Amino acid sequence: MTQERWQRLTEWPLIAASVLFLLAYAWEVIADLHGPALAACETLIAVTWSVFVLDYIVNLVLAPQRGRWFWTHLFDLAIVVLPMLRPLRVLRLVTILAILQRTAGNAIRGRLLLYVACAASLLVFVASLAVLDVERPAPGAHITTFGDALWWAFETVTTVGYGDFTPITLEGRFIAVGLMIGGVSLIGLITATLASWIVERVAERDESQDAATVAHIQALEAKIEALTDALGR
Amino acid sequence: MTQERWQRLTEWPLIAASVLFLLAYAWEVIADLHGPALAACETLIAVTWSVFVLDYIVNLVLAPQRGRWFWTHLFDLAIVVLPMLRPLRVLRLVTILAILQRTAGNAIRGRLLLYVACAASLLVFVASLAVLDVERPAPGAHITTFGDALWWAFETVTTVGYGDFTPITLEGRFIAVGLMIGGVSLIGLITATLASWIVERVAERDESQDAATVAHIQALEAKIEALTDALGR
Amino acid sequence: MTQERWQRLTEWPLIAASVLFLLAYAWEVIADLHGPALAACETLIAVTWSVFVLDYIVNLVLAPQRGRWFWTHLFDLAIVVLPMLRPLRVLRLVTILAILQRTAGNAIRGRLLLYVACAASLLVFVASLAVLDVERPAPGAHITTFGDALWWAFETVTTVGYGDFTPITLEGRFIAVGLMIGGVSLIGLITATLASWIVERVAERDESQDAATVAHIQALEAKIEALTDALGR
Amino acid sequence: MTQERWQRLTEWPLIAASVLFLLAYAWEVIADLHGPALAACETLIAVTWSVFVLDYIVNLVLAPQRGRWFWTHLFDLAIVVLPMLRPLRVLRLVTILAILQRTAGNAIRGRLLLYVACAASLLVFVASLAVLDVERPAPGAHITTFGDALWWAFETVTTVGYGDFTPITLEGRFIAVGLMIGGVSLIGLITATLASWIVERVAERDESQDAATVAHIQALEAKIEALTDALGR
Known part of the structure; x- marks a missing residue:
């Protein structure tokens, strides 16, 4: 195998x-x-x-x-x-x-936003579970319920960071750093996908010019063929 | 009908x-x-x-x-x-x-920034109303006046997030998550529109080269026509 | 006149x-x-x-x-x-x-980053002055020295927003919202300029292909001229 | 020498x-x-x-x-x-x-993300050291251990900014401002690199059209050569 x-x-x-x-x-x-x-x-x-x-x-x-x-x-x-x-x-x-x-x-651009949405949801869910798992037993922890963990994960992944809930354990902070880096990358992906989409839409309006160039070459070809025909007679 | x-x-x-x-x-x-x-x-x-x-x-x-x-x-x-x-x-x-x-x-790129500005204003206004509606009756809520709600919405949508006002109810946090996602998307749209505009402006300086290529083809066409004429005589 | x-x-x-x-x-x-x-x-x-x-x-x-x-x-x-x-x-x-x-x-792209840097510095300086002017007389204000105002302006314009200093007056919050919007736009401009620069640098590596196309047309032209000469003799 | x-x-x-x-x-x-x-x-x-x-x-x-x-x-x-x-x-x-x-x-785009990752790590590490060095001796400082300094640097460079740790000395704030500006620039670089990559991937799907244009010109050339040959006989 x-x-x-x-x-x-x-x-x-x-x-x-x-x-x-x-x-x-x-x-x-x-x-x-x-x-x-x-x-x-x-x-x-x-x-x-x-x-x-x-x-x-x-x-x-x-x-x-x-x-x-x-x-x-x-x-x-x-x-x-x-x-x-x-x-x-x-x-x-x-x-x-x-x-x-x-x-x-290899998702194509059309599905990229859907993929980013799924990845972001999964990242937030997994980070909430993980941070709750490591923070709850710690004395003096702020994040002790799943609701708070989810809320904390959302404000971290969007880089809002109110600071009403923060991890206090070493493992919790490692998870937070991973979530922050993931958040920044996802925001970057969203922006980049939007930029690509806008650039393409703007470029589409100029396609008639491109087509004209190909048309010119085809016209040239037709003329050369006509010339060849004329020569052949 | x-x-x-x-x-x-x-x-x-x-x-x-x-x-x-x-x-x-x-x-x-x-x-x-x-x-x-x-x-x-x-x-x-x-x-x-x-x-x-x-x-x-x-x-x-x-x-x-x-x-x-x-x-x-x-x-x-x-x-x-x-x-x-x-x-x-x-x-x-x-x-x-x-x-x-x-x-x-389907706003074209030219109006995209205006559209983003309107969408952002509406989003901030509606989120302020909604969060005030659900937070005010909650005991211990921080957001109790429309001014505070508006201020909170602005610092959330721009992802600044001082944390001086935060929602404490479940509904309030759902609204906040919606506002955060809206904020990140709007910032992405602004950046993407600016990127598209700069890319296009830089490309415009090279347009003379494109025009030259079309001019070359037209020159070619003229030469072939002259050749055909010469052959016809 | x-x-x-x-x-x-x-x-x-x-x-x-x-x-x-x-x-x-x-x-x-x-x-x-x-x-x-x-x-x-x-x-x-x-x-x-x-x-x-x-x-x-x-x-x-x-x-x-x-x-x-x-x-x-x-x-x-x-x-x-x-x-x-x-x-x-x-x-x-x-x-x-x-x-x-x-x-x-109309600064060209090359000077755009310099312009953004100047605009950001001026924005931060002016916002610090304005917020200090309106906050200092307010009872219970956090921002009471120029150093604190400048520090607050920097953490706001970069959307970090620790929340250790926040404006409490209505005027101060209007200034803050202006600074936040300015910050988000400036970050967008920086990102967009970088994107345009990277897209262009990547495109430059393909310039030989473009040049080849023009070279092809010139080769064509030369051939047609040779044909015309041959016909003339 | x-x-x-x-x-x-x-x-x-x-x-x-x-x-x-x-x-x-x-x-x-x-x-x-x-x-x-x-x-x-x-x-x-x-x-x-x-x-x-x-x-x-x-x-x-x-x-x-x-x-x-x-x-x-x-x-x-x-x-x-x-x-x-x-x-x-x-x-x-x-x-x-x-x-x-x-x-x-001059790293090419392919290695840009690796370079950004290294630069970000180095920036965070150096800023943590520097801020710990200047903050620890200050009375009332929040950042007193290397773990806290590193955690603070990560939440600053990603612009999350919970505000659970903030520098209180003048030197510490200068370091923080440098780190914020570095963070915003790095996020911009990540986004711009992703945008360039997506734009290029989308453009690649249209390459057959470009190739067709070059193919057209080669076909033209072949026809003119055939014409010249026919004329030579």
Whole structure:
């Protein structure tokens, strides 16, 4: 089996695992589970997680140039291995984002705004979950409910930053920095897409001039043909 | 009667109803009306509101493919029906924005900055009204006068976000998120329009080169014609 | 004397008056003058102000179509007349900005970043003066020294908005909204200029292709000439 | 020896000196050194600093037009001489940025995002060090640990600005203003690069049309050649 075929076959199972993972994680964090429900969620998360680990290992085995693939996919290794350390478990959400990203593929400009909207929503949702997960147990934390976490994520991603809620833990601030960088990039993408659309619309009005040039060449061609015909007689 | 004709006929009445609605709502919220004045305003709002409901029903009846129109206009249904639930009444303002939007149509780039300015002013005004409406009755709210609401809306739409006034109710935060997204989009539009204008101005300086190319082709044409003439003799 | 000649003659005197006005106003506000020094500054401001009023009147008299000029220059009238009302005196600074703007003229893209830098500096300086002027006498104001005013203006124009200093008076908030809108526009201009520069640099690498097209046409021309020569012999 | 050769020879030694300087400064500031360790760091900083002074003097001596080079490099003089005054020592970090900048050279668009990422990281790191250095000794300062300084720098450079940490000293505010301006410029660069990339990708889809035009001209050429051949026979 080739690596390419494996990636094609596992596309949908991986997305399903990602969504399951996200739902379990969201339920665990939002409902602040304890006891058996928490254990059930953690088991489900562990199972979906092992799917990502398996996918990484199979990819490594199937890669045509195993050494080269390993060194060019160190980031993949990091987001698969690092979350095994307890304080870095929030990093698992980055994997989810990366896997959902795969399906977005090469969206053309027409769908770019839709893609940006989806990416922004997912980013805000995942960042809210993650920041709530790491902030709630901290003494003196401002962000203690999912509503506040979501509100904080929105004012951060749009760079408004009222400052009524701010993360106080180290992990929370790392998540915040990621969200800020994501926000600035998304705003940049929105602006760039709008700029491309306006530039194109303005250019369209000049298309008649371009067409005229092609028409001129065709007229030239017709004249040369007529000349050739005249010469042939 | 066709749906198209209905939409052309109702364009101005709908705008008039929107403006009336906005004025009545603004007066009710800013003056914090009570008693008979409040009842009068609410009646006026109900009347203008029923105009939008009527317009939705007539559109549905006149649509050539009724089923298809229904499914592609679920958003229109939502903004007509949802505000009937008391806590969602603020949503009526979205209808107003949507109807005033219709007249903006396909503005060309030249008028884009003017359109952005109007849209931004309307967005800030409507968001101020809405946030004041939902925040004032909440205990511990920061936004309790129209002046403060307007000031808050301006610092939110420009993404400055001092944080001296922030919404504390769920509805207020939904309005704030809408205003933030609107602000980011408007800033993106302004930047994109400026970029398009600068790109075009820079391109204009090279137009002589384009003209020269067309001139070359015309010179070519003249030469071929001269050749044909020479051959004809 | 024509209006055009008047405007050319008064360009430098008006700039000189603007700079004098700005210096006198800055000194009065920053040093918080009282007694004779304040009277001297106020006199100097009144004299330079009367220069702007005189310029407006002469322009109105010399205008070829007086009525039309009046209606198309209502904004000029407003910024000349409104500051006579005491609470609107800060508006005089808008005149200064408008007159200094005249000299900027049609800067080409190359100088656009320099122009944006100058405009931003002037905007921040003028807004700091104005906000300090209106906020200092207000009880409970946060902005009471020129240093704080300048710091507040910088964090507002870049849309950072920490919220450690915020205006509390109505006039102060109007100035802040102007500064926010100016800041968003300036950031948009910077981004747009950078985008135009990058788009052009990328396009330059394809210039050889364009040149080839022109070269093709010249090659064609040469061939047709050779054909004509061959036919002539 | 020519100035050009000197600059080529000293490129790597200067980068090494910059990195050493940065490491010594970072260690001194982050670890809040005292006693002999501080003296050692200060000595290392003084030595690397004298390298920059030496480089400036040699450049001045080797310059073909010494007077002209002096006047066009006043900024270089300022960042070499001003930090000798104790309160301006933080300015030395600007030199480091300027020297590391040299190596970035004329990056093409493809590497622009990488360059922006590096510049942003360096800017945030250097600003954190500088602000911690000037704020920590001030009574009532909010920014007293490197973690807080880094967090403050991130929320400032992305223009989020929660306001949970703000500089209170004059030097700290100057650093903040520099960081804000840097942040706005970097966001502008990101947006502009994305815009250029999207515009180009959209244009690529029309390349077949361009190619057709060149193909038309080649077809024309072929026809004229055939005509010439026919005439020659």
